[in-house]
Amino acid sequence: MQYPAPIAKLINSFTKLPGIGAKTAARLAFYILEMPESDVLEFAQNLINAKRDLTHCSVCGNITDQDPCIICSDRGRDKSIILVVEDTRDVMSMERMQEFNGYYHVLGGVLSPMEGTGPDDLNVAPLIKRLADEAVKEVIIATNATSEGEATAVYLSRLIKPSGIKVTRLAHGLSVGSDIEYADEMTLFRAIEGRREI
Numbered sequence: 001m002q003y004p005a006p007i008a009k010l011i012n013s014f015t016k017l018p019g020i021g022a023k024t025a026a027r028l029a030f031y032i033l034e035m036p037e038s039d040v041l042e043f044a045q046n047l048i049n050a051k052r053d054l055t056h057c058s059v060c061g062n063i064t065d066q067d068p069c070i071i072c073s074d075r076g077r078d079k080s081i082i083l084v085v086e087d088t089r090d091v092m093s094m095e096r097m098q099e100f101n102g103y104y105h106v107l108g109g110v111l112s113p114m115e116g117t118g119p120d121d122l123n124v125a126p127l128i129k130r131l132a133d134e135a136v137k138e139v140i141i142a143t144n145a146t147s148e149g150e151a152t153a154v155y156l157s158r159l160i161k162p163s164g165i166k167v168t169r170l171a172h173g174l175s176v177g178s179d180i181e182y183a184d185e186m187t188l189f190r191a192i193e194g195r196r197e198i
Contacts, residue, residue: 007030010029011025011026013025014028053065055067056106057069057072057106059072059126059130060072060105061105061126062088062091062104063088071091071095077101077102077103078101079103079134080137080138081102081103081137081139081140082102082103082105082127082130082134082140083103083139083140083142084104084105084107084141084142084156085105085106085107085142085143086109086142086143086152087106087107087108090106094142102140105130106123107123107124107127107152109121109122110144110149110151110152111151119155122152127156128160131160131163131165137165138167139156139160139167139168140170141153141157145190153169157169172190172194
């Protein structure tokens, strides 16, 4: 049986979202049909507002509704440290921890020759400019522990180190509650490399 055109289009729209297959898209579409019209209108308006009202911070590249973003506008933060992340979700994760008090820089991705993503496709030039303009003493590279994340970290390190700024990398290794016997070689290597004194 073929769906009526309006619901088929709605299902198709949902399948464009990451991780949403045809069955989940159909379930979401039918759920929306059951919602009160006022809730559907509010949902649609929230989508429009998010797309229309959000932009990228001209300083750090974080997604924001004001420019510069609320973090870059906070003069109470530590100017000497910039934590470099892949995307805005990483900023949100770090902020939830409430332990990091420096500034951020969002790359907007990682180097990935297979996907055609090179240095010019990332938010690197503004980072280098910030390092020249600010009293930065340390850059913490917090890209993911993937081959692309590692390649991006090495690339950034080579760009930044000649300026005399300390470049560090987030420690990667065993997660809390994990067993050594089930860890892969790279995880164990990172755990040894990132060890600390107790």
